[in-house]
Amino acid sequence: MSAGLPPSIVALREELASGLAALDIELSPPHGDALLGFIDLLIRWNRAYNLTGTSDPREILQRHLLDSLSILPFLQGDRVLDIGTGAGLPGVPLAICCPEREFHLLDSNGKKMRFLFEVKTRLRLSNLVLIHGRAEDYRYEQGFDTVLSRAVASLGDLVRLSAPLLGPTGCMLAMKGKLAASELAEVEPPYTVRSVQTLQVPGANAVRQIVCIDHDTPQDGHNP
Numbered sequence: 001m002s003a004g005l006p007p008s009i010v011a012l013r014e015e016l017a018s019g020l021a022a023l024d025i026e027l028s029p030p031h032g033d034a035l036l037g038f039i040d041l042l043i044r045w046n047r048a049y050n051l052t053g054t055s056d057p058r059e060i061l062q063r064h065l066l067d068s069l070s071i072l073p074f075l076q077g078d079r080v081l082d083i084g085t086g087a088g089l090p091g092v093p094l095a096i097c098c099p100e101r102e103f104h105l106l107d108s109n110g111k112k113m114r115f116l117f118e119v120k121t122r123l124r125l126s127n128l129v130l131i132h133g134r135a136e137d138y139r140y141e142q143g144f145d146t147v148l149s150r151a152v153a154s155l156g157d158l159v160r161l162s163a164p165l166l167g168p169t170g171c172m173l174a175m176k177g178k179l180a181a182s183e184l185a186e187v188e189p190p191y192t193v194r195s196v197q198t199l200q201v202p203g204a205n206a207v208r209q210i211v212c213i214d215h216d217t218p219q220d221g222h223n224p
């Protein structure tokens with residue numbers, strides 16, 4: 001893969017390696033190539049689709065990839081849903097780094113889904129499941145172990161969207177900037193805010209937080 005990448009992307013290899021080391025993530029060289037390949041595709045498709053707001057490779061690495069990967073220790077279980085994934089954030093970097101887990105990426109925007117189909121095909125990500133539609137209309141009988149989202153909705157709306165999709169012992173993860181107490185108060189029983197933690201994203205200046213929300217008491221049944 002790296003053989004076909006432009007020099008501006010290949011030049012990120014060391015910065016990627018040190019960012020991953022800071023996050024305590026060990027990656028095989030092919031997975032590192034896939035992360036660089038994802039940055040390359042984002043930049044190529046940005047021209048037509050404006051996916052990330054920036055086409056600067058270093059900014060994409062730091063603001064989007066490393067930010068996405070900083071939540072890896074919070075993932076739970078084998079089946080993960082990314083609601084409002086957009087260009088695949090945080091779902092694609094996580095899927096590259098966790099090939100043993102299945103990542104379902106949901107978005108209502110058709111252009112972003114076309115981009116993600118290209119990403120899945122080019123990077124051969126067999127653990128990606130792409131779902132074009134609105135979260136309100138989507139149902140998944142088994143329930144997900146983790147439902148996550150980044151820059152999509154307020155906590156209250158996120159709980160409403162995620163609750164029907166969550167397995168009995170699953171958790172919701174919301175990636176946020178600095179949270180206001182009023183937003184935390186939007187989470188109501190039977191759901192509860194388990195923790196709010198500040199993420200350490202290499203090179204980031206802005207405050208990044210992750211909110212973990214789960215069911216007060218696991219519902220009847222089990223989550224295989």
Ligand code: SAM
Pocket residue numbers: 083084085086087088089090106107108109112133134135136149150151152161
């Ligand atoms: N998570 C990505 C990121 O961090 O770059 C994209 C964030 S973008 C601001 C919000 C995305 O959520 C958009 O792509 C939009 O189409 C999608 N979205 C918003 N509400 C949605 C819903 N109810 N169901 C599915 N997708 C939704």
